[in-house]
Amino acid sequence: xxxxxxxxxxxxxxxxxxxxxxxxxxxxxxxxxxxxxxxxxxxxxxxxxxxxxxxxxxxxxxxxxxxxxxxxxxxxxxxxxxxxxxxxxxxxxxxxxxxxxxxxxxxxxxx
Numbered sequence: 001x002x003x004x005x006x007x008x009x010x011x012x013x014x015x016x017x018x019x020x021x022x023x024x025x026x027x028x029x030x031x032x033x034x035x036x037x038x039x040x041x042x043x044x045x046x047x048x049x050x051x052x053x054x055x056x057x058x059x060x061x062x063x064x065x066x067x068x069x070x071x072x073x074x075x076x077x078x079x080x081x082x083x084x085x086x087x088x089x090x091x092x093x094x095x096x097x098x099x100x101x102x103x104x105x106x107x108x109x110x111x
Contacts, residue, residue: 021095
């Protein structure tokens with residue numbers, strides 16, 4: 001069971017990076033997937049979630065309307081399109097399901 005994140009990096013304010021989570025080792029289409037993030041010095045916080053059939057998407061209030069989660073069950077991937085405002089959104093973003101979590105990808109919003 002494994003998920004691997006990619007797509008982070010340095011982002012200009014109001015930039016729109018796209019994060020990718022690639023999954024393997026479990027029945028992906030049956031698994032709800034989520035993104036969480038951890039800012040420097042803070043705890044892990046929920047960002048977004050999508051169910052296995054793509055019929056339900058949830059977002060944390062602060063990112064709703066700015067971030068978009070999607071998935072491709074054939075390619076076994078989950079995407080998170082971000083629209084980052086300020087340096088306060090610098091964080092490590094993790095992809096997870098109920099059984100595993102990836103190593104994370106760093107998103108650094110420049111001043």
